[in-house]
Amino acid sequence: MRIVSLVPSITETLFALGLDSKQIVGRTPWCIHPAKGVESIEVVGGTKTPNINKIGRLSPDLIILDKEENPKEFYDELKERGYKTFVSTVHSPTEVPEFLRKLGVATGRKQNGESLALECEMAINDCKNTSAKLNVLPMIWHKPLMAVSPRRYAGALLELVGFKVPDIEPNGNGYPVVKNSHVLEHEVDGLLLSSEPHEFAEKEGQALIAEIFSTTGIKIWYEMINGEHLTWFGSRTSFAIRELKTYCDELKDKHALA
Numbered sequence: 001m002r003i004v005s006l007v008p009s010i011t012e013t014l015f016a017l018g019l020d021s022k023q024i025v026g027r028t029p030w031c032i033h034p035a036k037g038v039e040s041i042e043v044v045g046g047t048k049t050p051n052i053n054k055i056g057r058l059s060p061d062l063i064i065l066d067k068e069e070n071p072k073e074f075y076d077e078l079k080e081r082g083y084k085t086f087v088s089t090v091h092s093p094t095e096v097p098e099f100l101r102k103l104g105v106a107t108g109r110k111q112n113g114e115s116l117a118l119e120c121e122m123a124i125n126d127c128k129n130t131s132a133k134l135n136v137l138p139m140i141w142h143k144p145l146m147a148v149s150p151r152r153y154a155g156a157l158l159e160l161v162g163f164k165v166p167d168i169e170p171n172g173n174g175y176p177v178v179k180n181s182h183v184l185e186h187e188v189d190g191l192l193l194s195s196e197p198h199e200f201a202e203k204e205g206q207a208l209i210a211e212i213f214s215t216t217g218i219k220i221w222y223e224m225i226n227g228e229h230l231t232w233f234g235s236r237t238s239f240a241i242r243e244l245k246t247y248c249d250e251l252k253d254k255h256a257l258a
Contacts (some may be wrong), residue, residue: 001108004060005031006050006070010103011038011068013234014064016116025058037258050074050158052081054081061107062086083090088233092156097121103234116235125236127245132162134251138177138192138230142204149174154230158192161241162248190220190256196227223251 003019004026005011009029014024021037026044031090042058044052048068055063059164060083067089078085090099097117104113137147138158148154148222150165152174158165166186169176191208193200205222210225225247229240 001057001061002060002142002206003062003064003107004044004055005064006044006047006065007064007088008032008047009232009234009236010064010066012232012236013100013103013116015106016235017104017112019107019109023107025060026055036190052077054113055083056081064088064103068091077229090153091151092153093126093160093233093237093241094156095125096233100234110143116132116238119240123241127241129164129209133162134248134255135164135187135189136192137168137183137186137190138165138194138225139178139208140175140194140196140199141198142200145178145208146175147178149176154194157230157237157240157244157249161245162252163192166212180212183212183220184216184218188220190251191222191227194223194225194227196226196231199227200224221255 002025003014003023005014006028006029007023008253010031011024011027012033015034015037020045021032021040024041027038027041027042027046028045030047031073034074044054044058048071049102050070062084064086065076067087086102087097088105097120099115100120106111136158138154140146140148148169148170149169150156150159151167155165166188168178168182168186190207207224209220228236229243
């Protein structure tokens with residue numbers, strides 16, 4: 001089987017399923033894990049700008065996309081040309097086990113997909129009965145300042161491990177622009193500043209909480225968070241759940257939440 005993956009986290013997952021560069025023949029420049037595994041795989045364009053001619057020259061048996069990550073127009077063109085596709089749609093870590101099973105079947109690695117799914121289900125079950133929660137806004141972009149809602153994967157993952165993520169724009173696209181008034185209205189305890197897609201710097205965090213205090217009089221804190229753990233779903237999910245659960249427990253102690 002010859003596979004082109006246009007989703008970084010799924011490229012990583014394909015290797016976890018037991019595939020390698022003999023089967024995975026095309027990727028995006030953002031498909032960087034595992035580093036040694038992907039280095040010899042041809043880049044066929046970005047997640048938003050894949051090159052259909054480059055992909056065609058690779059004669060793929062399967063092209064992997066994500067509904068949110070890749071353009072629908074490109075998917076439509078692939079279907080029009082008769083390419084076989086696999087499209088992921090994951091909005092919560094609880095949906096990952098089923099995704100892993102389906103991906104395993106689609107790539108001829110059913111047993112390995114089942115093993116990864118069971119591992120993920122164990123990590124999810126370990127998060128049951130979490131205690132008091134920190135109310136946080138996970139920030140993913142700066143200028144404009146944007147967060148992720150609990151209706152998207154990153155927000156749902158944080159809620160699973162013990163945080164509370166306010167849905168400040170219930171009728172929006174899941175990535176609301178944040179105003180200081182939202183912090184006041186939703187009684188936010190702190191900001192989690194992601195390392196991707198925008199790599200927040202400490203000085204940006206300091207400036208944000210200073211501005212919020214000067215505008216609302218509310219003192220909140222900020223902490224940095226690993227963006228890959230937060231947004232890369234698939235084989236990484238079980239590891240990310242455990243890492244972020246530990247991180248959440250540490251922050252509860254640090255910020256004195258009983």
